[in-house]
Amino acid sequence: MSFWERVRAAPEPAVPVETDPRARRALIIELVIVGTLTFGFSALSALLDLLDAQLRGGIGGTTVALNPSASTVGVIDFLEQLMRAGRLLAIGALGVYLLWRGGIALGKVGLTRPARRDVPPGLALAALIGLPGLGLVAVARALGINAQLVASSTDGPWWQYLTLVLIAIGNAWAEEVIVVAYFLVRLRQLGLGPNGSLACSAILRGGYHLYQGFGAGLGNVVMGLVFGRWYQATARVWPLVIAHAVIDVVAFVGYALLAPHLGWLTG
DSSP: OOHHHHHHHOOOOSOOOOOOHHHHHHHHHHHHHHHHHTHHHHHHHHHHHHHHHHHTTOGGGOEEESSOOSOSSHHHHHHHHHHHHHHHHHHHHHHHHHHHHTTOOGGGGTOSOOOGGGHHHHHHHHHHHHHHHHHHHHHHHHHTOBOEEEOSOSSOOTTHHHHHHHHHHHHHHHHIIIIIIIHHHHHHHTTOOHHHHHHHHHHHHHHTTGGGBHHHHHHHHHHHHHHHHHHHHHOOOHHHHHHHHHHHHHHHHHHHHHGGGOHHHHO
């Protein structure tokens, strides 16, 4: 079977459906806790931020800083940014641990160590999502349905580029492990089919980006559908992590270097 045939077939993660009532309750409780502590709670917060912006005149008139400074004191800001990256890495690690602790063979759900073969599809996915994404951001800004995004400071210290890269990697690891691998596996264990699981994952991804505007929410739903289907077809998480990291590194570092030339995109 070719890759695209596997994509259309959308095979589910190689885990059995849990039928024991007590184990199912435990999975539901775990999902609620993980969702509350990670991206489910963030989605509710983002929705409230969007509603607040709309009530105050519209999201198009707001500015959102994606990587704001945490302190005017350089060393404290540096440590705060490192802690932010570390927290993101820990969120992803929690998802891996919970799956492993629950008896899931990590190799069956794409959470083994990365391999060279993960790089080409990762770069291809980055181009597939990242390039049209720039156009969507520009259109959304022109229509007034997206905030003006400030991806990073344009006059930060030299170490800013290091922390931006680490945060980009942290974002990629946390989101792809939790929102794709962890949630799709757990939803499969609860008996939800591949299309329903995919929709839940994509809507969650779009939800916690709504603070950036309607365009960002829609774009991330599309990203979630593409990434989730890829995972369902290949059971490989690392290409998604690579793709997401590349997209964020280009956005964060590229903005810091080229912001004066990006008026068409953010103005």
